[in-house]
Amino acid sequence: MRQAADAAENATNSRTLELLARAGFAASGILHLLVGAIAIRLATGGTGNADFSGAVAELASQPAGPFLLWASFAACAALALWQTSDAIFDYNRLPTKEKAGKKAKAAAQALVFAGLALTLMSFARGTGSGVDNQQAASDLTASVMKAPGGVALLVLLGVGIAVTGVVYGIRGLRKSFEKHLTMPASPTSRKAVTVLGMTGYVAKGIVLLLTGLLIAVAALSAHPEESTGLDGGLRALRDQPFGVYLLAAVGAGLICYGAYMIVRARLARMTQ
Template structure:
């Protein structure tokens, strides 16, 4: 008896059919657009930091900036719904659609799309917190979690593993950018001027995001090595630490510009991406 002939297989097929609805597709694309906007704002904040201005160069700081304008409450609710839709779409990618893939590809999809589902779900919770008047501080939350982990017997190992995982994701983004692996996600514009622009945005954006993630992961590893939770301050802390080095502001400017490029690329992904 094949897997599809079982009640479980039939239920999975029905759930997959639901996940392929136009409504989820539209909401997930809106989620990509929201994430694109956040990357553009984070990039602008990083550039401002390089120029000596205050700010929090991470998603919570970007959401706080968006919440401060006249349309803030509406944007918060819309962002929450869009990111929930994107998280659900990634979850369906990791589970329902991944079951049709060969074993090696299926495992990779479980890991990549599963991680993204959790990440987008976390962003949706941040939007929801601002929507109901409960803003958060990503750096402070990261330090609290790190302190709680280091207080446990295996906390150093776990925190190191978190840092190394983030570094690994950063390396993945760099390789994806250099190898132009992002082209698989798009309906291609090969050979056209528009295609060359999208290609340049994809390479620059993925490499810049990868570098930023590696820096953030290193802070977790350092915090674990020193048994010092205040060292783990997430993306914002890593970029601010970079500012203190002699050539740090120039690299920070480049990373900020790269995040803006990634954001523009993600906007293209939201419109022309394969779903």
């Protein structure tokens, strides 16, 4: 068993997988760029679905759509596998509390990138759809609410996503994301990376906070139609006073986050 575990660890730490995993950061960055662009389009009166399904649909509509989808799928799947390896094999020499936190974070990241990979694969196979994602989110919420303990589960999920949003915002303001990067030597480049990271993390934090609150409120009020996912959260922001400007600002922030993730593909410290 020990030999099998060592072989699996060596395989997941290979240079080839590392390069693909780095490409996963870039693929995620491109999707965030597209979500941000769609958000700005909504703020200016345009149409679109400002979530990852909508972003993948936009990617699929490009001339090289099938290639981009499969390449992005492979990159995100590799990053999910890399994070899974971190959750299983890494951090074992750390104190118990710190080890548990880092392993949990790696596992959560693995789930996020696995979800992106599955979305990309569904579009690449022609079974995905970027249409009516708000309704799909509402229907899923309604189904979960009917299950035993479903309301409590949704509240916990919503609170968890909202708290994650707050953590993202704090991480951006404190610049704590920098410890995961090998920062460039040039002061100008370092400042650019820092500004992109700060702006991007705060914007993503706002989006996650809105999404989580919508899920929790929908569960507590027994109105599943209020749980409308990322796209619904951004549209809800647009409906607030000065919402058009707020939505455009968040969209610009998501574009910054996307640019940061593309930079992270090059600068990330893959072993902590």
